[in-house]
Amino acid sequence: xxxxxxxxxxxxxxxxxxxxxxxxxxxxxxxxxxxxxxxxxxxxxxxxxxxxxxxxxxxxxxxxxxxxxxxxxxxxxxxxxxxxxxxxxxxxxxxxxxxxxxxxxxxxxxxxxxxxxxxxxxxxxxxxxxxxxxxxxxxxxxxxxxxxxxxxxxxxxxxxxxxxxxxxxxxxxxxxxxxxxxxxxxxxxxxxxxxxxxxxxxxxxxxxxxxxxxxxxxxxxxxxxxxxxxxxxxxxxxxxxxxxxxxxxxxxxxxxxxx
Amino acid sequence: xxxxxxxxxxxxxxxxxxxxxxxxxxxxxxxxxxxxxxxxxxxxxxxxxxxxxxxxxxxxxxxxxxxxxxxxxxxxxxxxxxxxxxxxxxxxxxxxxxxxxxxxxxxxxxxxxxxxxxxxxxxxxxxxxxxxxxxxxxxxxxxxxxxxxxxxxxxxxxxxxxxxxxxxxxxxxxxxxxxxxxxxxxxxxxxxxxxxxxxxxxxxxxxxxxxxxxxxxxxxxxxxxxxxxxxxxxx
Numbered sequence: 001x002x003x004x005x006x007x008x009x010x011x012x013x014x015x016x017x018x019x020x021x022x023x024x025x026x027x028x029x030x031x032x033x034x035x036x037x038x039x040x041x042x043x044x045x046x047x048x049x050x051x052x053x054x055x056x057x058x059x060x061x062x063x064x065x066x067x068x069x070x071x072x073x074x075x076x077x078x079x080x081x082x083x084x085x086x087x088x089x090x091x092x093x094x095x096x097x098x099x100x101x102x103x104x105x106x107x108x109x110x111x112x113x114x115x116x117x118x119x120x121x122x123x124x125x126x127x128x129x130x131x132x133x134x135x136x137x138x139x140x141x142x143x144x145x146x147x148x149x150x151x152x153x154x155x156x157x158x159x160x161x162x163x164x165x166x167x168x169x170x171x172x173x174x175x176x177x178x179x180x181x182x183x184x185x186x187x188x189x190x191x192x193x194x195x196x197x198x199x200x201x202x203x204x205x206x207x208x209x210x211x212x213x214x215x216x217x218x219x220x221x222x223x224x225x226x227x228x229x230x231x232x233x234x235x236x237x238x239x240x241x242x243x244x245x246x247x248x249x250x251x252x253x254x255x256x257x258x259x
Numbered sequence: 260x261x262x263x264x265x266x267x268x269x270x271x272x273x274x275x276x277x278x279x280x281x282x283x284x285x286x287x288x289x290x291x292x293x294x295x296x297x298x299x300x301x302x303x304x305x306x307x308x309x310x311x312x313x314x315x316x317x318x319x320x321x322x323x324x325x326x327x328x329x330x331x332x333x334x335x336x337x338x339x340x341x342x343x344x345x346x347x348x349x350x351x352x353x354x355x356x357x358x359x360x361x362x363x364x365x366x367x368x369x370x371x372x373x374x375x376x377x378x379x380x381x382x383x384x385x386x387x388x389x390x391x392x393x394x395x396x397x398x399x400x401x402x403x404x405x406x407x408x409x410x411x412x413x414x415x416x417x418x419x420x421x422x423x424x425x426x427x428x429x430x431x432x433x434x435x436x437x438x439x440x441x442x443x444x445x446x447x448x449x450x451x452x453x454x455x456x457x458x459x460x461x462x463x464x465x466x467x468x469x470x471x472x473x474x475x476x477x478x479x480x481x482x483x484x485x486x487x488x489x490x491x492x493x494x
Contacts, residue, residue: 244470
């Protein structure tokens with residue numbers, strides 16, 4: 001099976017026996033996986049399988065919940081994330097996140113993009129202008145909004161708002177972009193724009209996407225990981241997983257014969 | 260639950276089974292028309308081939324519909340893709356049965372030529388290979404399919420080579436028999452090609468069941484098997 005030992009995989013994020021608990025609820029069991037650099041990894045699995053929980057471990061979003069506890073190791077570029085020493089603010093600059101429902105701030109389009117930079121204390125107008133143009137171009141939104149950068153972001157369409165959130169996310173130049181069902185509230189055309197964008201962005205960023213849409217996982221990702229009941233059942237090249245999965249559980253889930 | 264998809268694949272399965280049954284029937288009829296010099300059977304084979312053509316188009320449309328509307332994955336995807344390809348092989352087998360029946364009509368019009376080549380044995384082998392490949396497909400039997408791919412097909416090829424050799428010699432010895440002998444060779448050629456399509460069906464069955472594309476890999480596969488056997492037997 002492993003007859004393609006291409007180049008040694010360049011790993012951005014590594015989980016080793018990662019366990020996660022919400023109080024007494026053991027939500028993730030011994031997750032061990034490597035997320036390769038500048039590739040798209042899709043997490044699939046039924047609701048409650050732990051894929052979003054795992055995604056939120058990567059930028060320590062779960063810290064906001066009382067009674068959570070983690071065991072094991074989660075390494076971002078060899079830095080242990082399961083440690084009290086981690087500067088969570090700095091971590092979240094390195095690990096950007098795009099949510100299911102787009103969440104632009106009630107500010108202008110311009111201010112939304114440079115929000116992260118402003119917090120970091122950048123005030124040089126030309127740097128900010130450059131960032132806005134570069135990121136909006138990368139997010140494939142520039143042509144649509146360049147004449148109204150000072151308009152409120154809330155006037156944009158759903159798909160445009162989501163791309164604005166992606167522009168805001170990449171403005172701080174993260175290592176990893178986490179996407180939690182980024183297209184589930186978008187129509188097919190806007191979905192296709194965001195999917196095209198994912199293909200562009202992977203040239204610069206490592207992307208992890210949680211999706212309930214199996215066809216979307218098939219279209220956008222290089223690797224797919226299937227989670228079930230808090231366990232990583234199978235992770236493989238997307239093409240392999242969707243044509244000839246190794247595990248019966250994966251087969252049953254992706255062909256819709258579950259339970 | 261993918262109830263809709265299952266309903267569609269069940270329907271497709273029935274369509275392919277009915278097509279396969281018709282094709283198998285026509286091969287049998289064509290063979291008998293040659294061996295038993297049965298003109299009526301030959302005509303029936305030729306006349307019913309258009310039904311196979313119609314069924315082939317129907318199966319293809321059904322497969323395309325399922326791909327477009329259900330976007331199947333994993334074994335469902337492999338099943339539909341295998342059916343698309345097997346469908347074409349079945350239709351070609353039908354066409355070759357017609358070629359045989361046409362030769363049969365020409366042969367019946369002339370006295371039976373003497374030949375040492377055992378056409379009957381080749382017919383039997385070919386029919387067996389067709390029915391085995393269809394059994395493998397229907398029962399999702401990758402082991403039977405592998406047997407067809409690895410050994411049965413070679414036997415037919417050997418017989419074809421023998422047919423060439425014998426008929427060539429006999430034409431040289433009895434040039435007056437050239438036409439009927441050429442007809443025999445032509446029938447042998449059709450049988451060989453039918454067996455090739457049956458082998459394709461076997462190969463697509465292996466893909467359907469196991470997800471591995473085995474085409475063009477016979478030698479490599481045999482080498483692997485031999486190596487595995489050598490490793491297994493100590494000393």
